[in-house]
Each structure stands twice: as C-alpha cells, then as structure tokens.
Amino acid sequence: MRPGSPSDTPIPWQRYLQALLVFLLASLASLSLLYLHQQQRQAETDQALRQQLRQAVQRFEEEVQQAQSGNAELRRLLARGAEQAELEQLAAQLLTRHPPIVSISTTRKLRVNFIYPLQGNEALLGLDYSVNPEQMSGVERAIAQRDTVLVGPIRLVQSLNLGIVNRTPVFADEGNGELLGLVSIALSLQDTLQRAGLLDLPAGVRLALRGVDGQGEHGQIFHGEASLFRQARLLLNIHLPGGQWQLAADWPQQGLTDSRESRLLLACGQLLALVVALLWFHRRRPRSRTVFSSRPLPLRQLLLGALLLTLLPIIAIGGWLAYEHAQRAAEQISRQLADTISERTQDQLQRFFEAPRSVLALNVEQASVDLLDTQQPDALLQRLLLQLRQHPLLTFVSAGLADGQYYAGSRPPMGPDRGLRMLHARPAEQMQMQIHRVDAANRKGSLVSTGAHFDARQRPWFKAARHNGSMAWYEVYAYAIHDQEQAYATLGIGMSAPLHDSQGRFLGVATADIALPQLSGFLAELSEGTQALVFLLENDDQLLATSSTDALYRRQGEQVERLTSQTSDNPLIRAAGQALRDSGDSEGSLHLQIDGQTYHLDWRPYVLAKGPRLTQVVLLPDSQFASAMQALLHNTLYLGLAVLALGLLIALFVSDWVARPLVALNHWAAQLAAGQWQASPPQRSPVREVSDLARSLDQMARQLQQNTEQLEQRVAQRTAELQQANLQLAELSRTDALTGLGNRRHFDEILADEWARAARSGQLLALLMLDVDHFKLYNDHLGHQAGDQCLKTIASVLQSCARRAGDHVARYGGEEFAVIAADCDLARARQLGETILSVLATLGLPHPHSPLGRVSLSIGVAVRAASNQDSAGELIEQADAALYRAKQNGRNRVEPDA
Structure with a gap:
C-alpha cells in the first residue's frame, strides 16, 4: 500500500460530528412526536377526570x-x-x-x-x-x-x-x-x-374541601391539603343549603416514560434515530478502510484516563443526586413533623378548650333544675373547687351573683405556689376580695391575701354573659384580683353563661376561665422535644399564647398593651406573622428563611364555637435534620473516594495484565518487521479478562444512561411546569385587575365565539351595554378609591344577575360594562337589565351628585340573529346606540334597540 493513497486518508472529525448531529436531530424528532402523543393522552385524561369530578359534585348536591x-x-x-x-x-x-x-x-x-x-x-x-x-x-x-x-x-x-x-x-x-x-x-x-363518587377516584387524584358551615372559599379546610387550593387543576363550587363548599382537585402530569407504551415508543424512536445516523455515516464513508493518524497513547494511561473520566462524573452526579435527595428528605420530614405537631396541637387544643364548656354546661343545667343553690355560699364554693380540681387545665371556676357577690375556686397562674385557692367577695367583708388556701378536702385554710373591692357585675365576663344571653366566649381581659403575691397579675380568657333557676329567675353568671400563661405552658408541653415554636393568634393578630417564654403583653401601670405578631419581642414570631400577612391564606404551609436559617411554617385556623377565630402557627427549624443530612453527604463522599481509589488500583493491575501480552505481540511484530521470521509468536491474549473489561465498561455506560434519563425527566417536568405558568399568565392577561371580570380583550374573544356559535345554531344573541350614570362626578367628589369600590360592587351585581351558562360579563372600559347573553330574546334581555337595575337599587350605593341620590346604570340592549354574512361589530353598534338613547331619555333605564 503506497503512502498517500486514499486508504491512508484519515476520517475527518467533522464526519463524526455530523453523524452525531444527525442522530440528535432524529432523536429530537422522535421525542417531539412522543411528546405530542403524550400531550394528547394527557388532555384526554384531564377532560375525563374533570367530567368525572363535575358529575360527582352534582351527585353530592343531589344527595x-x-x-x-x-x-x-x-x-x-x-x-x-x-x-x-x-x-x-x-x-x-x-x-x-x-x-x-x-x-x-x-x-x-x-x-x-x-x-x-x-x-x-x-x-x-x-x-x-x-x-x-x-x-x-x-x-x-x-x-x-x-x-x-x-x-x-x-x-x-x-x-x-x-x-x-x-x-x-x-x-x-x-x-x-x-x-x-x-x-x-x-x-x-x-x-x-362515597355515594357521590368523590372517594372512588383514579389513583393519584388528590382532593381538598373547604367551606365549613357553607362559607365557600373563605371557610375552613376540612379535607385534604391547603396547598391544593394554590395549585389545583380544577376548582368547583358545591352548592348547598344556605351556602357552598369549594373543591380543589389535582392529579400528576404524565411523563414521557411513565407508561409502558411510552417507554416502548421512546426505545423505538431512539433505535430508529441510531439507524438513520449509521446509514448516513455509511453512505458517506471512504471506499477503503481508514486508519487513525493520531499519536498513539500507552494503554495504561488510556485505561486510567478512561476510568477517571467515567468515575468522576458518576461520583459527581451521584453526590449531587444524594444531596438533592437528602435535602428533599429533610424538607419532607420537616413538613411531616410540622403537620404532626399541628394536628396534635389542634386535637389537644380541642380538649383544652372543651374543659370550660363542659364545666359551664354542667353548672347551667344544675342551676336550671335548682341543684345549684346560690344561697349556700359554702356549698357553692365546695362545688366550684371540686370542679376545678377535676379539670387541671382551668384557672378559675367561678360564679358572680345577681347582687355582685363573687365565689370562685382558683389555681394561681403565676408564682411558685400553685396550690388551689378559694376566693370570695361578699357583703360580710364589705365586698373585699378574700383569698384563702384550701386543703385536700377543699376546706378553707389560711388567708393568703386580701384584695380590693370587687363587684362581679362590673367584670367583663359578667357583662358578656348578660349581653349574649347564652354560653359564649368572652374577650381576653386583665384579672382584677390585686393580691399581694401578684399571682394573678396576668390576662385570661374563658366562657361565661347566665344562670337561671327552674322558674327562669336570673341567679347570676357562671364562668370557667383560663389564664394565658397556663395556655402558653400547655403549648410548651405539646412542643417539648421538637424545637418547634407554637403560638396562637387572634383574628386581629394579637398573641394569645406561645410555647416560648416571650411576653404576650406589656404593662404600664394599670394599662395593659396586648402584643401582636408584629410587636412581639421574638424575631421568629415577627417573621412568621409577616409571612402569614403576605400569604393572605387562612391555612397553608411554606418554607421560610429567617436569619440565614430555614424554617417550615405551618398555620391553620381554629374556630372556637361562640368565640373568636384563632390561627394556630407552628414554626419548625430544619436545622435539627441538618446533622443527618450532613452525615449522609459525608458517607456519599467517602464512598465515592473509596470507589475511585479502588478503581485506580484495579486499573493498574488490569492494564498491566492486558498490556503484557500486547507488548509481547508488539515485540514479535517488530521482529517480523526486521525479517526475523523464526521468532516465536507470543502466548495468546487472555480473552476472558478483555471481555470482563468490556462488560464493566458496558455497565458503566448503562449507569451513565440511567443518570442522563433521570436528568431528562427533570427537564421535561420543569418544561411542563413552565408551560402551565404561561397558561396562567395568559389567563391573567384576559382579566380586569380591578373587578375580576373579563377585560376588553376577553370580551372581544367571547363575543366572536358566541357570534359564531349563534350563527351555526340559528339562535339569537343579546348584548347589554351598561354605563354608570354620572360616574365622573362620583369620582371627582368621592375620590378614585370610592370609584374603584363602586365599580367592584357593580361587577358583583352583574355576576350575581347574569348566572346562566351562556351569560358572560366583562368590563368594556372605564365605567362601561357589557353582558353577552346567548340564546336570549329581547324580552329576556330586557328582563335581565331590569333585574340588574333592581338589585343595584336595592344596594342603594350613595351618589350625592346624582338626581336619584344613589348610583344607577343606563343599559342599552341589542338582540340580533347572528349570521356569517354579518359581524358582531353591528351588534355592538346597536347596543351602543341603545345605550345612548337610554342616557338621552333620563338614565337609570333599560333601552332596547330601535
């Protein structure tokens, strides 16, 4: 073979790159087809699940x-x-x-x-x-x-x-x-x-329900996770007597390799791409066999380099995956622990707050059958002390009589001495508070302290019971015991109820009270050993209790200032409170960064029957799981280094074992080249070792392929999430930010669709154009904020009146609105306009500069039989003309198209 002949010409590296490019393009084409197929299947699944859920909701409403x-x-x-x-x-x-x-x-x-x-x-x-x-x-x-x-x-x-x-x-x-x-x-x-089919859904479908007592989206979540309402694929309202519930549903997005069919299609597509690349390469190869002219490398260096290039990415990817897994596991454990603490706290709070109700209910019923004798104060005190001893969660069990006398059993909430006390203020002591210790038999002991003049009728709990007329919770208040030990210098909350005998005569007021420090101590016991911070907030953001030792209020003389989450001394409470305000949700969970540390925040409502609405907050640091995560990462690193060291030793041994016969073969070939034909050939190469090496390389290639496929799945999942976000942004672009109605763009799209639908079906299409009368005067004199609120109210009126499936409400621009009513004749369209005027008149929104003294609307109505020869713009012109006549004819009227 002559030097410089075509057979000596090396294959240019561009051809390998081109073949790789062909393979990638063919793979991309097959993946695109597979993705389109998967999207179609996902759309069919979504539609079927939505239909199934709507039917189940309808069956529930029917039940x-x-x-x-x-x-x-x-x-x-x-x-x-x-x-x-x-x-x-x-x-x-x-x-x-x-x-x-x-x-x-x-x-x-x-x-x-x-x-x-x-x-x-x-x-x-x-x-x-x-x-x-x-x-x-x-x-x-x-x-x-x-x-x-x-x-x-x-x-x-x-x-x-x-x-x-x-x-x-x-x-x-x-x-x-x-x-x-x-x-x-x-x-x-x-x-x-179960009968409605809401519990017999396909695997992977998650449901959540909220709206206790028919409060809809503003109600408490009673089934499922709160996060579903922020990421739900489907939101449905369940209409019930006197209100509604809201259902949120979500189900997983199908991946490219989730099903057996998808995996088979993916494998066939990749195989086809490989065949295409090989055919392209074969058609463009030189006629003669090619050789590489690159500088040869020693086998030992080649094997060691290949091993390093193979193991280092595997170790790096494996370490990264281990880190991601550990981080997700720590977050999941943190979330699960926070959920467990929240659920346990909620269950225990229910038991805690049940104690005042049960004691109070017993005393009210006993009074109603004349078993609670207020004329026997000693027996009354014995009864109250016995009830207090049986309920260690309570601070006071007391009774204030109709003439102002006061009798109570008490457990001091502060100080070192927490033994039970007997308290009374009666005429015999000029209504001065007397505080005595009691023995195990609830008998009066030594006098502990003497307080100030006390009239039960002036206390908040007494007034609350008289005002409510039944058992109810009263607001947090400061105790007025004024004992010398300051054992009662704190705040409390509880329930009170009026007492009546069997003849209906008013006897006084019974109370069961809990001191805030005692409630805080209860939360501290529940969270002990978890590093969690648990606290309760009232609806106005005031702190009710906390598992920490932070103050709940400040005293300045006789004045008491309640602390809120914003004014708390604890930075964790302040940060958690700010996160709750930013969220705006009544229930939820999220991760929070505070001073460089990650916390899991979980909050949920707790509503006291006949009492305040509370928010239970749990803040759990992820740091308690950091040591386990770091240990896992260290173990992964050490294992990777050990594998790398062992691999290098094996590579040295194997390269030497494989290179020895090759060196001998090279020496023999050199001898032959020198004309030494008598040189004995070397021994045969150990084929088993070479095949083992090939299998090892194949195993490493499969491992790399598995890691690559995992990364591809993550990319596909992220792409799907971005597409979903783009869909949500598109939906927001069609919504008026002020009123929540469709904007002009949405109106144009809906009108075009309804016009085409009406043209196909031969139905009438009605359009109502509405304009707020004298709105400029309203804005000029009451301000733009009042004007915005007025537009929101009118939007709510339109939505409540236009409730048919074919009705669509939109903000047309400024103070103008539009209502599209499909399959609606002129009489029904006029009736809809009159209904809107009637509902708005009922609201009576004041408008000082309107002749009517209230906000009113002028409505133009146009009804037209749609056809392909006409356009929806003519319907708009007719409605605009009718609106103009409505304003010319005195406003606050419905004017049909001439």
Whole structure:
C-alpha cells in the first residue's frame, strides 16, 4: 500500500460530528412526536377526570337536596303538631330512601325531644343546644335565615364521626311567629362522599374541601391539603343549603416514560434515530478502510484516563443526586413533623378548650333544675373547687351573683405556689376580695391575701354573659384580683353563661376561665422535644399564647398593651406573622428563611364555637435534620473516594495484565518487521479478562444512561411546569385587575365565539351595554378609591344577575360594562337589565351628585340573529346606540334597540 493513497486518508472529525448531529436531530424528532402523543393522552385524561369530578359534585348536591326535602316534610308535620307516631313513620321512610342519613331529630324550642332511630343515638335525646356552642352556631344561622342551612362538617354527638346536618327552623307562622323548634337531619360525610363518587377516584387524584358551615372559599379546610387550593387543576363550587363548599382537585402530569407504551415508543424512536445516523455515516464513508493518524497513547494511561473520566462524573452526579435527595428528605420530614405537631396541637387544643364548656354546661343545667343553690355560699364554693380540681387545665371556676357577690375556686397562674385557692367577695367583708388556701378536702385554710373591692357585675365576663344571653366566649381581659403575691397579675380568657333557676329567675353568671400563661405552658408541653415554636393568634393578630417564654403583653401601670405578631419581642414570631400577612391564606404551609436559617411554617385556623377565630402557627427549624443530612453527604463522599481509589488500583493491575501480552505481540511484530521470521509468536491474549473489561465498561455506560434519563425527566417536568405558568399568565392577561371580570380583550374573544356559535345554531344573541350614570362626578367628589369600590360592587351585581351558562360579563372600559347573553330574546334581555337595575337599587350605593341620590346604570340592549354574512361589530353598534338613547331619555333605564 503506497503512502498517500486514499486508504491512508484519515476520517475527518467533522464526519463524526455530523453523524452525531444527525442522530440528535432524529432523536429530537422522535421525542417531539412522543411528546405530542403524550400531550394528547394527557388532555384526554384531564377532560375525563374533570367530567368525572363535575358529575360527582352534582351527585353530592343531589344527595344533600334529597335529604333537605325530608326537612321540609318534617317541618310541615311539626308545624301542625303531628304525633310522634307520624314523625317516626316519616323518619323511617327517609332513612330507607337516603342511606347516608344517620339520625333525624326534632326539638321543642332548643331541646331535642325526638330522635330516630333511637338505638345508637340516645346521646342526642334531651340535648340542649343553648349550652352546646358548637351546635348553637348552626342553630342561630338557621333561625336568622328562617330557612334550611347546612351545618358542618362537625363531629356528630352520637358517633364522633364527621357528618353534615341540615337544620330547618319551625315557627308558629310564616311571619314573625315564635320558634317552635328545629328539624335536623344528620348525614354521614364519609357515606355521602362515597355515594357521590368523590372517594372512588383514579389513583393519584388528590382532593381538598373547604367551606365549613357553607362559607365557600373563605371557610375552613376540612379535607385534604391547603396547598391544593394554590395549585389545583380544577376548582368547583358545591352548592348547598344556605351556602357552598369549594373543591380543589389535582392529579400528576404524565411523563414521557411513565407508561409502558411510552417507554416502548421512546426505545423505538431512539433505535430508529441510531439507524438513520449509521446509514448516513455509511453512505458517506471512504471506499477503503481508514486508519487513525493520531499519536498513539500507552494503554495504561488510556485505561486510567478512561476510568477517571467515567468515575468522576458518576461520583459527581451521584453526590449531587444524594444531596438533592437528602435535602428533599429533610424538607419532607420537616413538613411531616410540622403537620404532626399541628394536628396534635389542634386535637389537644380541642380538649383544652372543651374543659370550660363542659364545666359551664354542667353548672347551667344544675342551676336550671335548682341543684345549684346560690344561697349556700359554702356549698357553692365546695362545688366550684371540686370542679376545678377535676379539670387541671382551668384557672378559675367561678360564679358572680345577681347582687355582685363573687365565689370562685382558683389555681394561681403565676408564682411558685400553685396550690388551689378559694376566693370570695361578699357583703360580710364589705365586698373585699378574700383569698384563702384550701386543703385536700377543699376546706378553707389560711388567708393568703386580701384584695380590693370587687363587684362581679362590673367584670367583663359578667357583662358578656348578660349581653349574649347564652354560653359564649368572652374577650381576653386583665384579672382584677390585686393580691399581694401578684399571682394573678396576668390576662385570661374563658366562657361565661347566665344562670337561671327552674322558674327562669336570673341567679347570676357562671364562668370557667383560663389564664394565658397556663395556655402558653400547655403549648410548651405539646412542643417539648421538637424545637418547634407554637403560638396562637387572634383574628386581629394579637398573641394569645406561645410555647416560648416571650411576653404576650406589656404593662404600664394599670394599662395593659396586648402584643401582636408584629410587636412581639421574638424575631421568629415577627417573621412568621409577616409571612402569614403576605400569604393572605387562612391555612397553608411554606418554607421560610429567617436569619440565614430555614424554617417550615405551618398555620391553620381554629374556630372556637361562640368565640373568636384563632390561627394556630407552628414554626419548625430544619436545622435539627441538618446533622443527618450532613452525615449522609459525608458517607456519599467517602464512598465515592473509596470507589475511585479502588478503581485506580484495579486499573493498574488490569492494564498491566492486558498490556503484557500486547507488548509481547508488539515485540514479535517488530521482529517480523526486521525479517526475523523464526521468532516465536507470543502466548495468546487472555480473552476472558478483555471481555470482563468490556462488560464493566458496558455497565458503566448503562449507569451513565440511567443518570442522563433521570436528568431528562427533570427537564421535561420543569418544561411542563413552565408551560402551565404561561397558561396562567395568559389567563391573567384576559382579566380586569380591578373587578375580576373579563377585560376588553376577553370580551372581544367571547363575543366572536358566541357570534359564531349563534350563527351555526340559528339562535339569537343579546348584548347589554351598561354605563354608570354620572360616574365622573362620583369620582371627582368621592375620590378614585370610592370609584374603584363602586365599580367592584357593580361587577358583583352583574355576576350575581347574569348566572346562566351562556351569560358572560366583562368590563368594556372605564365605567362601561357589557353582558353577552346567548340564546336570549329581547324580552329576556330586557328582563335581565331590569333585574340588574333592581338589585343595584336595592344596594342603594350613595351618589350625592346624582338626581336619584344613589348610583344607577343606563343599559342599552341589542338582540340580533347572528349570521356569517354579518359581524358582531353591528351588534355592538346597536347596543351602543341603545345605550345612548337610554342616557338621552333620563338614565337609570333599560333601552332596547330601535
């Protein structure tokens, strides 16, 4: 073979690069087709799940409505004074027709006097709603609305399982007659959700429900995670008697390799791409065999270099993956621990706050049957002390009599001596507070201190009970014991209720009170050993309790200043409070950076029946998991270094073993080149070792491929998240920021779609153009903030009136609005406009510079049969002309198209 011949010409590196480029392009094409296929499958799955959830919600609403019809039937029977046999007959029929019903009850006034079935529900019979705040809140709503309302989910008295209750008040007449009683039908929440199909969803579908007592999106979450409402694929409103719930659903996005079919398609696509690259390379290769003219390398260096180039990326990627896994694991453990602490705290708080209610309910009922004798103060004090001893969570169990006398059993919330005390202020001591120790038999002991003049009638808890007329929580207040030891120099909160005897005579007020330091100590016990900071906030951001030793208030003489999360001395509380205000959600969780340290923040509402709405906050540092994460990272690093050192030793041994016969072969070849034909050939090369090396390299290649595929999956997932974010941004671009309605762009799109739809179906299309009368005067004299609020109110009115599926409301521009009504004739369109004017007039928004003295609208109505020959712009012109005539004819009117 002559030097310089075509066979000596080396293959240029550009050809290898071109072949690689062909492979990458073919792979990209196959991946694109696979992605489109996966997106189509995902869209079909999304549509099917949305339809399934909507149908399940509809079935749930029907279940509740069917039970509500039973309320109406029982209401009629109760109103005409039906006998118990009739009630039992109808109740039996209702239980047969509606299996989720667990009990049907009626009351005389507020006391349960009928329950069906009786077996298993005996705990309800004789229940007095007036001394059960968790039941009374729903009762008061039903009485106020004079109609059926849905209560719950609540813990059912008979089973303590979650249930929902339809409550219907029954009055002597349909007007303002007196309350005869209530009809209540309780349904099992689990069974109702099961029958509706909301618990039989495909794997991976997650649900969350909120809206306790029908409060919708503003209500408390009672099922699922709060984070679902921020990332839900589907939000649905569940319409219920007297309110609504909100459902959030989410399900995972399918990846390119999640299914067997997708993996098979991916493998076929990559194989096809490889075949295309090989064919391209083969068609462009030189005719003769090629050789490399690069400088040869020693085998030992080649093997060592290859081993380093292979192991170092693997170790680096493995370390990075281990770090990511450890970090995610620490965050997950932190979140789970915070959830556990929050749930345990909420459960224990329920038990804690149940103590005042149970003691108070007992004293109110005993007074009502003349078993609480206020004329025997010694016996009364013995009873109060016994109740306090049985409830170690309470600070005071007391009674203030109608003439101002005060009797109490107390557990000092401050100081080293926490033994029980007996307190009384009565005429015999000129109403001066007397504080005595008591022995184990609750007998009066030595005098501890003498306080100032005390009149129970002037205390906040006494006034609250007189004002509420029933059992309720009163606001945080400062104790007025004024003892010499300052054992009561703090704040407290509790429940109070008026006491009446069997004849209805007012005896006084009973209280059960908890000192804030005692509540804080309770939180400290719950969080002990977890490094978590737990605190409670009232609705106005004031601190109620904290597991730390931080102050809850400041004293300046007789003045007490309550601290908020913003004014707390603890920077963690301040940062957590700021995060809650920034979030704006009533419930949720997030990670928070405070002074360079990461914390997991979890907060959820806690509503006291007949009391304040609290926010329970748990702040947990991730640092307690850092040592375990660092140990995992160190172990990964040490293991990687050990693997690298061992690999280098093996490479030296194997390279020497493989190179020895090759050196001998090279020596033999050199001998042959020198003409020494008698040179003996070297021994055969150990093929098994070479094949083992090939298999090792193959295993390392597969390991690299697995790591690469994992990275590709992460890139695909991130791409899907970015696409979802872009969809959300597109939705925001079509929404008016002030009113939440569709903007002009959205209006144009909807009108074009509805016009095309009406043209296809031959239906009428109505357009209402609305303009706020004298709005410039309104803005000039009341200010732009008032003008913005006015526009928001009008937008709410339009949304409440245009509620059909074919109705669309948009802000057309400035003070102009538009309503598109599909399949709507002129009469119905005018009726819609009149309804809007009527609702707005009912609101009576004041407008000092309007002839009417209130805000009004001028409405132009145009109705047109759509066709492909005409355009929607003509409909807008007709509506604009009608609007102009409405303003010319005096405003505050609906003017149809001429």
